[in-house]
Amino acid sequence: MPFKPSLLSAVVLAAASTVSTCPAQTIFPLTRADILAGSRFDFKVEFDSVVDPAQIKVLVNGLDYTMTLGKPAEFIASEDGKEVSSLLLRDVSIDKPGEYVVTATDGKTRQSVTWTVYDTPAKKAAKNVILFVGDGFSIGHRTAMRLLSKGIEGGKFTSKLAIDDMPYMALLTTQGTDSIITDSANAAHAYTTGHKSCVNALGVYCSRAANTLDHPKVETLTSLAKRHGLAVGAVTNSEIEDATPAAMVAHTRRRSNYNDIVDMFYNSNIDVIMGGGSPNFLPMSTPGSKRKDDVNYIERFKQANYRLATTKTEMQDAANDSKTTKLLGLYNTGNVDGALDLKFLKKGSVSKFPDQPDVPETMNAALKILSRNKNGFVLMVESARIDKYSHSLDGERAIYDAIMLDNAVKQARQWAKEHGDNTLILVTADHSHAVSVVGTVDDDKPGTDMRNKVGTYNEAGFPNYPAPNAEGYPDKVDVSRRLRLVFGSYPDHYDTFAPHMDGEFVPAIRNAEGVMVANEKYKDQAGAVLRVGNLPNQGPGAANSGVHTADDVVLTAVGPGAAQVHGQMENTDVFRVIAQALALAPRANPVAASKIQKK
Numbered sequence: 164m165p166f167k168p169s170l171l172s173a174v175v176l177a178a179a180s181t182v183s184t185c186p187a188q189t190i191f192p193l194t195r196a197d198i199l200a201g202s203r204f205d206f207k208v209e210f211d212s213v214v215d216p217a218q219i220k221v222l223v224n225g226l227d228y229t230m231t232l233g234k235p236a237e238f239i240a241s242e243d244g245k246e247v248s249s250l251l252l253r254d255v256s257i258d259k260p261g262e263y264v265v266t267a268t269d270g271k272t273r274q275s276v277t278w279t280v281y282d283t284p285a286k287k288a289a290k291n292v293i294l295f296v297g298d299g300f301s302i303g304h305r306t307a308m309r310l311l312s313k314g315i316e317g318g319k320f321t322s323k324l325a326i327d328d329m330p331y332m333a334l335l336t337t338q339g340t341d342s343i344i345t346d347s348a349n350a351a352h353a354y355t356t357g358h359k360s361c362v363n364a365l366g367v368y369c370s371r372a373a374n375t376l377d378h379p380k381v382e383t384l385t386s387l388a389k390r391h392g393l394a395v396g397a398v399t400n401s402e403i404e405d406a407t408p409a410a411m412v413a414h415t416r417r418r419s420n421y422n423d424i425v426d427m428f429y430n431s432n433i434d435v436i437m438g439g440g441s442p443n444f445l446p447m448s449t450p451g452s453k454r455k456d457d458v459n460y461i462e463r464f465k466q467a468n469y470r471l472a473t474t475k476t477e478m479q480d481a482a483n484d485s486k487t488t489k490l491l492g493l494y495n496t497g498n499v500d501g502a503l504d505l506k507f508l509k510k511g512s513v514s515k516f517p518d519q520p521d522v523p524e525t526m527n528a529a530l531k532i533l534s535r536n537k538n539g540f541v542l543m544v545e546s547a548r549i550d551k552y553s554h555s556l557d558g559e560r561a562i563y564d565a566i567m568l569d570n571a572v573k574q575a576r577q578w579a580k581e582h583g584d585n586t587l588i589l590v591t592a593d594h595s596h597a598v599s600v601v602g603t604v605d606d607d608k609p610g611t612d613m614r615n616k617v618g619t620y621n622e623a624g625f626p627n628y629p630a631p632n633a634e635g636y637p638d639k640v641d642v643s644r645r646l647r648l649v650f651g652s653y654p655d656h657y658d659t660f661a662p663h664m665d666g667e668f669v670p671a672i673r674n675a676e677g678v679m680v681a682n683e684k685y686k687d688q689a690g691a692v693l694r695v696g697n698l699p700n701q702g703p704g705a706a707n708s709g710v711h712t713a714d715d716v717v718l719t720a721v722g723p724g725a726a727q728v729h730g731q732m733e734n735t736d737v738f739r740v741i742a743q744a745l746a747l748a749p750r751a752n753p754v755a756a757s758k759i760q761k762k
């Protein structure tokens with residue numbers, strides 16, 4: 164991002180006429196960071212050469228930085244053995260709200276950044292916060308799920324989705340510090356830290372550090388909530404180490420560091436975690452383990468008083484036991500199956516894991532356990548496979564998982580109503596996919612060319628799915644007149660104009676020459692049409708699936724503190740809304756300071 168000095172930093176720069184203003188340093192946190200007063204962060208200045216420490220001068224609002232940050236930084240003469248020096252100061256905080264201009268010079272060049280430190284009210288408005296994330300949940304999914312699960316009469320929907328029936332709504336922008344396109348890591352990181360970061364990063368700014376765990380950290384929502392005596396949970400139907408739940412606790416430049424992330428969950432003292440991904444908890448001597456050591460994290464969690472659940476039955480037994488205050492739930496070796504497979508088609512891994520909970524069930528178990536903490540709680544609930552099924556261009560599976568998200572929200576709202584009406588409920592996505600409903604497909608139209616069975620405008624009419632069941636799902640997805648869902652980004656694939664009844668769609672595979680090609684498995688399906696992809700098909704960046712888009716996502720909110728949600732907001736503002744509602748700045752509720760990460 165080009166360096167844009169604010170008015171105040173421009174004044175500082177103008178006064179420093181003897182040194183070049185070319186930005187030969189990078190200062191972390193990056194410019195325009197919004198920092199919650201009292202939240203912990205690492206301060207780092209990277210110089211682009213080996214510098215003389217005697218020539219280094221770092222000022223915060225014109226005074227030596229130690230006046231604001233409290234202690235001197237470590238000077239690293241040669242970072243990672245390279246010809247570059249750095250200053251590093253871990254685990255600092257700023258308690259006083261205001262604008263902070265930080266300038267750093269090595270005597271030859273100078274860089275400047277501006278941070279805004281913000282406060283929260285002294286008294287919290289909400290006792291609890293539930294943050295729902297539909298991973299990759301886009302406007303197209305929202306419209307499609309409404310068309311499937313709500314009736315239309317006279318051109319109007321006859322009832323509302325729970326996610327729509329909320330008093331406050333905003334559009335969130337999702338861009339990061341390195342790119343216009345975000346992934347689930349830096350997107351969730353924005354919600355759980357209030358800082359922007361780059362693709363694949365969790366709980367850190369992306370510096371030049373060689374080690375993925377050495378990048379400048381920022382404090383997570385879990386750490387802050389724990390400092391205020393709240394219970395914390397993260398439940399999902401992805402692997403629990405996956406980016407969205409991991410953002411609740413992790414500090415790593417690489418979201419793929421699953422084994423480190425398991426350790427970070429353990430050290431965070433988070434109260435409830437549930438999802439798939441058991442192999443990274445098991446010692447390498449156990450068949451199927453994905454660990455590189457012989458640490459048994461399941462045993463470690465149990466020794467730290469966590470109940471373990473590996474099935475829905477065990478989960479419900481644990482949640483119903485009034486003594487349970489901590490729970491580790493691992494229901495699959497990979498991702499938990501999505502709603503269409505779990506409830507209707509029994510494909511995916513359902514035969515191998517027949518007793519997996521769905522997202523509303525894990526949420527209800529988490530609510531029972533977390534609400535035993537009288538100070539309140541923060542819970543993240545993710546419907547993760549809306550994203551995964553959109554990557555694989557499996558529209559129907561994505562829509563059923565969007566309906567599952569709505570069910571969870573509906574039940575959370577009911578829970579909140581029955582438990583004091585003091586819970587802030589936020590529902591959003593982390594990023595979008597290029598998915599849209601363009602009409603219907605009608606098998607009864609004449610001919611064999613499936614393209615000519617697509618109805619657009621008045622020809623689309625209405626689909627003929629059966630009336631939805633109590634959870635909002637039509638119990639038949641392969642109806643004769645169904646939604647025509649299209650994706651705008653895709654690899655080479657065979658478009659079958661039909662739901663994939665025998666398991667999740669696998670659009671493209673790599674051939675012997677390393678080129679991504681359409682999966683021949685679908686070639687002979689009636690009416691299948693070859694679509695030539697519009698994404699890279701060769702090299703390391705070759706795409707076997709659709710990709711995320713830069714489109715805004717919708718945030719809806721209800722409950723105390725929800726009025727902060729309106730207009731266009733940055734994704735980082737979601738953290739701020741939560742911090743405001745829970746009065747997370749330290750003066751409101753001082754608890755002994757704790758480290759970002761327990762060692």
Ligand SMILES: [Zn+2]
Binds near residue numbers: 299550554
């Ligand atoms: Zn994704």
